[in-house]
Amino acid sequence: MEIARHVSYDRAQDVKAVTLDGTVIHKSGLITGGRSSHNSGKTWEEKEVQNLQRTKDELLAQMRDLNKSKPRARADEGLSAELNRLESSLTIAREERASARTKVDDAKKELKHIHEELEKLEPELKQARASLERLDKEVGRLQAAVDKADNEVFATFCRKLRIASIREYEDRQLKMAQAESDARLAFDKQVTRLKHQIKFSEEQLGSTQARRDRLDETAKLQSTQLEKLRSDRIAIAAELEKLEAAVAASQESLGELNAALDERSKALEAAKRLAIKASKENDKAQKDIATMNDEIEALGMERAGIYRKCRLEEVVLPLSQGSLSDIPMDENLRQDVAMDIDGDTTQAVREVEDYGLVIDFSSMDEDDLVNPRLGEQLDTKIQTLTNEIDHMAPNMKANERLDDVAHKLKDAEAESEQAKKASKAARDRFNDVRRQRTELFRRAFDHIAERIDRVYKDLTKGKAAPMGGVAYLNLEDSEEPYLSGVTFHAMPPMKRFRDMDQLSGGEKTVAALALLFAIHSFQPSPFFVLDEVDAALDNTNVAKVANYIRQHCSDTFQFIVISLKGSLYERGHSLVGIYRDQDVNSSSTLTLDLTAYD
Structure with missing residues (x-):
């Protein structure tokens, strides 16, 4: 029983x-x-x-x-x-x-x-x-x-x-x-x-x-x-x-490894500061080189003008090589300066055409070679001889030819001066724009590079990995960074280093969100719209993203999130739902203030 x-x-x-x-x-x-x-x-x-x-x-x-x-x-x-x-x-x-x-x-x-x-x-x-x-x-x-x-x-x-x-x-x-x-x-x-x-x-x-x-x-x-x-x-x-x-x-x-990474990060920051300092010194050297090139160009053109004047006036120069007949009389004395925006020609010493002429200074006294007032004395002597020539019986054809050549020379010199001024102004403007562009780019890049690791750690840290993951940015060209790319590396917590294309969909999404949040922190806007960014995330990562949004939202910085997952929108301050109203054949909205249920 x-x-x-x-x-x-x-x-x-x-x-x-x-x-x-x-x-x-x-x-x-x-x-x-x-x-x-x-x-x-x-x-x-x-x-x-x-x-x-x-x-x-x-x-x-x-x-x-x-x-x-x-x-x-x-x-x-x-x-x-x-x-x-x-x-x-x-x-x-x-x-x-x-x-x-x-x-x-x-x-x-x-x-x-x-x-x-x-x-x-x-x-x-x-x-x-x-x-x-x-x-x-x-x-x-x-x-x-x-x-x-x-x-x-x-x-x-x-x-x-x-x-x-x-x-x-x-x-x-x-x-x-x-x-x-x-x-x-x-x-x-x-x-x-x-x-x-x-x-x-x-x-x-x-x-x-x-x-x-x-x-x-x-x-x-x-x-x-x-x-x-x-x-x-x-x-x-x-x-x-x-x-x-x-x-x-x-x-x-x-x-x-984290300690070694911190040491390398410090070394990298020091190297970046040295690179910035070297870049500034390089810019200064390039400006000095450009100034010297301008002076070389001016002296070269002045020398060519003297050669042409000696040929016209049949002045005999002691030459060890070449002849005054090699000097072209009708050549435009203005040298075109190539303005290649993508290139940098200011670092090379500019060569000036000498037409194969080499002056023989061996007949001059050593005192004249070191006399700083020799030029003034020669100019005075030339002026005296010119006056004497003017009082001589002129050759009418020679005067006509001389006036014509002098007029051309004057026009060429004026045009050359304008070209040099325009070239120098354009070069200075180009250097200023490049410097400003580099400074603006580096300012944004340095801020984002410093911010992204902290943002990525906030999005990935948890009980199993309290330190979170590691993320950093590298420049492919430190001299002119805006002409090349930026390399983004993200290493999820408790995983080895891999290329970005080898990460899973959820890991790529978290890395992309970290990059977006870091970029947005440079010049933040009052609104940030996220359209179903949690589609490829599991519940754990959705909760981490929701917590990050709750921690960083404020009255001056609001998030508008479009999501179909309750674990995300249940943490919002308010909900907006859209439905179809069959009576009026149109869409309508519903709102719910979640702060009343906290």
């Missing part, structure tokens, strides 16, 4: 339970039939229930101990859960096996009791059969007497039987027949009941034995699996210890 109650009530199985004494526990919970005998079996079942209860308490205590010492690793947690499930299944199987054994023992006892009852009823059956034979003989004798009495008068018959009347004889015969019929009916019922009970007990015994065999096989199989899981658990625990040691070593290496 206790087993039936355990199956129907404690285990809540939807079955109809029937005990050996005929008690039926229906699916609805109603109990019918049964008998109140077999006190010894009930006492044994109570002891078994107590033993099972103690076993259950011990297993629950072991389970609580196992829950207290739950492993940290996820794989070990799954293994522990599987181990607990198998242990529970094994406990249930053992309980079912014990229950089956109890049923088998009860069935054996009941069968033994039935055999004892049959043995007790066997003498009664023999006695009843003997009585039946005697009654049959008596009936035969009486029937013979009746037959004889039928031939005689009832009086003679009554006297012979010594009875008062024939009615007494009939009553006696009727009672005997009724008693015989009742005895036969009771005996047949008892035999039929015992046969059915024996058959039912034998069927129950066979079913219980088969179930016991199945439970034994299941218990053996689960015991084998339990041993295997325990060995796997030991192996996984050892592997977990190795992994923890490796993680500790990796964290130590990561600390060393």
Whole structure:
């Protein structure tokens, strides 16, 4: 009965339970039939229930101990859960096996009791059969007497039987027949009941034995699996210890690498400052070179003008190489200056055309070579000679030719001066624009390069990686950075360095957001619009982006985020929803202030 109650009530199985004494526990919970005998079996079942209860308490205590010492690793947690499930299944199987054994023992006892009852009823059956034979003989004798009495008068018959009347004889015969019929009916019922009970007990015994065999096989199989899981658990625990040691070593290496990275970052900053200083010195040197080139060009043009004047005036110059006839008279004296915006020609010393002439200064005195006033003296002498020539009889054709050439020379000199001024102004303007462009670019780049690592760390740091990832920018050309590209590197936390195109979609999204936020921090606008930037992000990264937005938003800097993920828009200050209004066939909006629910 206790087993039936355990199956129907404690285990809540939807079955109809029937005990050996005929008690039926229906699916609805109603109990019918049964008998109140077999006190010894009930006492044994109570002891078994107590033993099972103690076993259950011990297993629950072991389970609580196992829950207290739950492993940290996820794989070990799954293994522990599987181990607990198998242990529970094994406990249930053992309980079912014990229950089956109890049923088998009860069935054996009941069968033994039935055999004892049959043995007790066997003498009664023999006695009843003997009585039946005697009654049959008596009936035969009486029937013979009746037959004889039928031939005689009832009086003679009554006297012979010594009875008062024939009615007494009939009553006696009727009672005997009724008693015989009742005895036969009771005996047949008892035999039929015992046969059915024996058959039912034998069927129950066979079913219980088969179930016991199945439970034994299941218990053996689960015991084998339990041993295997325990060995796997030991192996996984050892592997977990190795992994923890490796993680500790990796964290130590990561600390060393971060320290080395900080040192290299400091060295890089120092190198950048030196590069900026060198760039400024280079710009100054280029300006000096440009000024000197202008002076060289002016002196070269002045020298060419003197050569042409000497040729026109047939002045003999002491030449060690070349001839004045190589000097072109009609050549434009202005030299075009190439203004190549993308090139830089100011660093090279400009060459001036000398037409292959080399002056021989060997005939001059050494004092004249070092005399700083020689030029003034020669100019005075030239002026004196010019005046004397003017007073001489002029050659009309020579004067005409001289006037023409002088006019051309004057125009050429004026044009040359204008060209030099325009060239110098353009070069100065170009250098100023390039300097301003470089300064503006470097100002923005330095700010973004300094900001991006901190932004990327804020977007990637968490409990598993409190330091976050690493991000930095590099210039491909430090001299003129705006003419080349900028290299962006991002290294997610707890991962090795890889190119940007080898990162996953979510990692690329986080890196792109870090770059956008860093660029926006240079000259921030009052609004920042993000259109479904969380599409490729998991819930963890979505929460990190949402926290970053909440931390950096203010009254002067607002984020407008378009998102379909609740884990992002639930952290906003207000929501705006758009839906289609079927009545007016148009779109409408709904707003919700979330600050009222904080």
